[in-house]
Amino acid sequence: MVSTPAVVIAAPASGSGKTTVATGLIGALRRAGHRVAPFKVGPDYIDPGYHGLAAGRPGRNLDPVLVGADRVVPLYRHGSRDCDLAVVEGVMGLFDGRIDEHNTEPIAEGSTAQIAAMLGAPVILVVDARGHSQSLAALLHGFATYDSGIRLGGVILNRVGSERHEQVLRAACARVGLPVLGALPRMAELAVPSRHLGLIPAVEHGSAAQAAVDAMTDLVAAHIDLSAVAALAASKADGPVWDPAAEVTAEESGPVVAIAGGPAFTFGYAEHRELLAAAGAEVRVFDPLRDELPSGTAGLVIPGGFPEEHAADLAANTTLLTSIADRAARGLPIHAECAGLLYLTRTLDGHRMAGVIDAEAEFGPRLTLGYRDAVALTDSPLWSAGERVRGHEFHRTRLTTPSSAAPAWAWRSPSGETIREGATPHRVHASYLHTHPAGNPTAIGRFVSAAADFAQTHAPA
Known part of the structure; x- marks a missing residue:
């Protein structure tokens, strides 16, 4: 072609x-x-x-x-x-x-x-x-x-x-x-x-x-x-066409993976949904400003965005916040990046959030920006401890109190300082670091597999 x-x-x-x-x-x-x-x-x-x-x-x-x-x-x-x-x-x-x-x-x-x-x-x-x-x-x-x-x-x-x-x-x-x-x-x-x-x-x-x-x-x-x-216009790009189905093994059970969307959670890559679907997930998008978790949710993805601009409305959806906290405590696999991390804290700029992570967050005075070479510090539904990834930070918020949960990542700053970041309580992987799913397809496959396990374990009697 x-x-x-x-x-x-x-x-x-x-x-x-x-x-x-x-x-x-x-x-x-x-x-x-x-x-x-x-x-x-x-x-x-x-x-x-x-x-x-x-x-x-x-x-x-x-x-x-x-x-x-x-x-x-x-x-x-x-x-x-x-x-x-x-x-x-x-x-x-x-x-x-x-x-x-x-x-x-x-x-x-x-x-x-x-x-x-x-x-x-x-x-x-x-x-x-x-x-x-x-x-x-x-x-x-x-x-x-x-x-x-x-x-x-x-x-x-x-x-x-x-x-x-x-x-x-x-x-x-x-x-x-x-x-x-x-x-x-x-x-x-x-x-x-x-x-x-x-x-x-x-x-x-x-x-x-x-x-x-x-x-x-x-x-x-x-x-x-x-x-x-x-x-x-011209192109000399030659070679294979990327195929998400060739990157992952499909789960036959078809677990429901919910992805937070709407105005507060707009950051994401098209390949993410394609990989989730190729791994066998039934992908359902919902808006945390007004919706409940989709029926049968067995895995939850909360991407980046601007929750600080919608904190009051997010806090008003108490039914969803409580549901996420309850399911997280029961082992629901959750993948949260940047805005997702903030949403899982106790509070964001004084507004109630899900409380899955025992930390508080606020809009900060400076921009944090740049690529990071990170190593996973803890086993999670996506990564095993010791795995290395490249990610990207892009935020002006900060956690004002550290979480007691094990951190997700470590990397060295340009000045040589070791940074430990994120939190992994229960079956949660939450971090400021954005990763590209097409660069980490194995992690997406693991996440869907973890969702399938959750769905089987928590299936109605």
Whole structure:
């Protein structure tokens, strides 16, 4: 099967407008009749939500740090099946990735450039035109020649101030032989509301998110040459297509695995549900703001999100909180990441939570962010003590009182300090660390197996 052609949307630096351009391109190309596969480089959960709205199919992530370099192309081919075009939004600047003082290569691990090289796809550079004039040619020359393995296929000028400004910038691009695929005027009204971790997730933003996506689509359709973008798209990604069924063994009993969703728990990867289903689980999504646990729940997944924004409403659903605490005490397998950890504490910003973990949590003063090389300290329904994983932290909350339960993970901070984090009471694995299920399929299979055991043990007489 021929790999789906792609374009990679990159920029010299963060804040250049990649998300606006990528989301608008996805929507405009779909409107023009293309079946578009949307991707995001790195561990971002929020941008893929807007991509999904624009594409009409799940946004997916490509992260060699979390899943391993060997899985990137198979996951790309899996996520782009039945599509004729893919749009891949980059992360930070084109060559920015995981900081490793020992790396001497020009392409950093986890960078947009690394993904573009793996896919053999051309890069479209989005340049924030504010403050740029003729010297833009020098900047573009640097990006075009920094690494011969990266093909810079064109430029999109963003936030252009006037027709004269656009003429000067187009001339600068022409000097280095780079075509201008479009020029977007300054449109402040397109700003999507954000908070401490970036954009507000599309699920929370509701109809306003769809309106923002529609506005991005209209803007791109009016100012970018879609035919030129489609003609530029290419991919040399070759090899097998990722198959969740090949990664796990299916439980024939079909245990019910409930996944917390709704506005408070929006962080997750599409491959997670696919792996759970492939492992034999009957996956049911529920909203902790208003729902009870689905009937027959034998395993519970509580992903990341923004529970601190919904703490009062989460606390008001006392029936659910009590039910989770009772089932956890009876050994219900629970996989909780970041927001899930907070939800299982006694209190969050003074609001009652489930109380499965004997700790309290609050919104904190600083952002904790970065990849972690972690080792499991305790056996759990997902990992055995001593297993190593790569994960990612991304939060501005903290536990104000430590849990007495055994910690989930340990890792070394950049300063060399040993960090012990998370909690594993009962059959619970709760932590701030986000992991990618496609990089840890064995853990997902174990979790479904633990759910099947719980269902059998607690089946009605």
